[in-house]
Amino acid sequence: MSDHSPAFHDHNHDTCTHDVLHHAEELVRRDGIRLTPVRRRTLEILVSEHRAMGAYEVLDRLAADGFGNQPPVAYRALEFLVEHGLAHRINRLNAFAACMHPGEAHSPLFLICQACEAVAEAPSDPVRTAVEQAAAQHDFAVERVNIEVLGTCPACAGDAKEC
Amino acid sequence: MSDHSPAFHDHNHDTCTHDVLHHAEELVRRDGIRLTPVRRRTLEILVSEHRAMGAYEVLDRLAADGFGNQPPVAYRALEFLVEHGLAHRINRLNAFAACMHPGEAHSPLFLICQACEAVAEAPSDPVRTAVEQAAAQHDFAVERVNIEVLGTCPACAGDAKEC
DNA sequence: CTACCTATTGTTATATTATATCATACTAGT
DNA sequence: ACTAGTATGATATAATATAACAATAGGTAG
Ligand SMILES: [Zn+2]
Ligand SMILES: [Zn+2]
Ligand SMILES: [Zn+2]
Ligand SMILES: [Zn+2]
Numbered sequence: 001m002s003d004h005s006p007a008f009h010d011h012n013h014d015t016c017t018h019d020v021l022h023h024a025e026e027l028v029r030r031d032g033i034r035l036t037p038v039r040r041r042t043l044e045i046l047v048s049e050h051r052a053m054g055a056y057e058v059l060d061r062l063a064a065d066g067f068g069n070q071p072p073v074a075y076r077a078l079e080f081l082v083e084h085g086l087a088h089r090i091n092r093l094n095a096f097a098a099c100m101h102p103g104e105a106h107s108p109l110f111l112i113c114q115a116c117e118a119v120a121e122a123p124s125d126p127v128r129t130a131v132e133q134a135a136a137q138h139d140f141a142v143e144r145v146n147i148e149v150l151g152t153c154p155a156c157a158g159d160a161k162e163c
Numbered sequence: 164m165s166d167h168s169p170a171f172h173d174h175n176h177d178t179c180t181h182d183v184l185h186h187a188e189e190l191v192r193r194d195g196i197r198l199t200p201v202r203r204r205t206l207e208i209l210v211s212e213h214r215a216m217g218a219y220e221v222l223d224r225l226a227a228d229g230f231g232n233q234p235p236v237a238y239r240a241l242e243f244l245v246e247h248g249l250a251h252r253i254n255r256l257n258a259f260a261a262c263m264h265p266g267e268a269h270s271p272l273f274l275i276c277q278a279c280e281a282v283a284e285a286p287s288d289p290v291r292t293a294v295e296q297a298a299a300q301h302d303f304a305v306e307r308v309n310i311e312v313l314g315t316c317p318a319c320a321g322d323a324k325e326c
Numbered sequence: 327c328t329a330c331c332t333a334t335t336g337t338t339a340t341a342t343t344a345t346a347t348c349a350t351a352c353t354a355g356t
Numbered sequence: 357a358c359t360a361g362t363a364t365g366a367t368a369t370a371a372t373a374t375a376a377c378a379a380t381a382g383g384t385a386g
Contacts, residue, residue: 008301008302008303034333034334036334036335038334038335054371054372055372055373056371056372067335067336068335068336068337069336069337070336070337070338071372071373071374072335072336072337072373072374072375073335073336073337075372075373075374076334076335091254091255091311092254092309094343094371094372094373109294109297111298111301111303113303114306120301120303122297122298122300122301123297124293124297126293126296126297127290127293127294127297129293130287130289130290130292130293131272131290131310131312133289134272134285134286134287134289134290135274135285135312135314137285138171138274138283138285138316138317139171139316139317139320140171140274140276140283140312140314140315140316140317141314141315141320142312142313142314143277143313143314143315144312144313144314145310145311145312145313146255146310146311146312146313147294147308147309147310147311148254148308148309148310148311149294149298149303149305149307149308149309150305150306150307150308150309151298151303151304151305151306151307152303152304152306153301153302153303154301154302154303157302157304197353197362197363199363199364201363201364202363217342217343218343218344219342219343230364230365231364231365231366232365232366233365233366233367234343234344234345235344235345235346235364235365235366236364236365236366238343238344238345239363239364257342257343257344257372
């Protein structure tokens with residue numbers, strides 16, 4: 001059975017939002033992280049879209065909400081979220097996305113649709129294992145793994161066929 | 164047995180250089196690609212180091228060799244090499260490295276040492292398979308896969324222990 | 327409470343990376 | 357030589373990211 005990714009299909013997005021914010025609140029209680037207004041709003045902005053957003057796009061929204069309007073405002077909040085596993089940085093796109101598997105320790109594997117820019121985050125345990133083995137052959141000690149897959153999501157593949 | 168990566172160890176680097184350039188010449192004959200002076204020199208510059216080089220660093224060297232000294236000169240040559248599989252772009256570092264497995268169709272897997280910046284390119288067939296499977300679960304059609312692993316190379320791990 | 331310390335935010339300025347555009351020069355086929 | 361396609365050079369600017377310092381908020385020891 002296919003594990004359809006929310007990012008690529010209609011779904012109850014309130015659930016996504018709730019889950020992500022709820023996990024963040026848990027970190028506040030559990031680890032004492034400080035989810036200040038800018039940081040919280042930044043996370044909300046990211047989760048409000050199932051795609052990667054550039055720092056300047058996030059900044060525009062923050063500014064519209066009355067926060068600072070200079071780059072460091074966005075970059076600092078984004079860095080904080082990434083550090084605490086609430087968001088990921090997608091290098092390929094110079095962009096950021098809310099983590100959709102918060103809490104579960106994971107090496108993110110991103111499926112990036114080249115047509116619609118949607119980004120799905122897939123669990124990558126078997127991939128991670130394969131990576132560890134490849135690295136071991138080079139006596140390389142793995143710290144972090146980032147996997148970015150470019151291709152076409154099912155929605156866009158469907159659209160293409162209709163033409 | 165460990166398949167030590169040249170990038171992380173002493174080795175006869177002339178062989179690397181020769182192999183890479185030799186493969187490029189083959190593409191000239193086989194596919195009719197145009198390996199012009201700037202492009203050839205760019206490839207030589209990349210292969211002369213077993214690490215990722217930024218476009219502006221490449222540009223400086225090209226300029227020193229009498230080629231143009233404006234960004235597009237480097238970016239165009241690098242883009243050409245990437246398109247033809249002679250180099251890879253390493254997003255994490257905003258940098259480029261000569262392909263060390265030219266000819267073999269492959270999804271590159273980069274081992275990036277955070278201490279010395281060396282970059283090794285490992286074959287990634289098993290990883291690729293795992294990625295395909297993960298993507299299939301989301302009905303996602305894979306086009307290109309980029310895997311960037313951050314960690315510590317054996318040389319730097321050794322140095323750390325000595326302290 | 328107050329003085330102190332630290333983390334956070336705001337602001338200014340600048341660095342780094344990348345591309346758009348147009349002019350010029352080279353190549354290959356006719 | 358003429359022409360279409362390709363490649364290079366050069367100018368300008370866009371997009372992304374960080375350094376550095378000032379101002380503010382929050383917690384802690386006395
Ligand atoms: Zn959702
Ligand atoms: Zn995640
Ligand atoms: Zn070598
Ligand atoms: Zn390669």
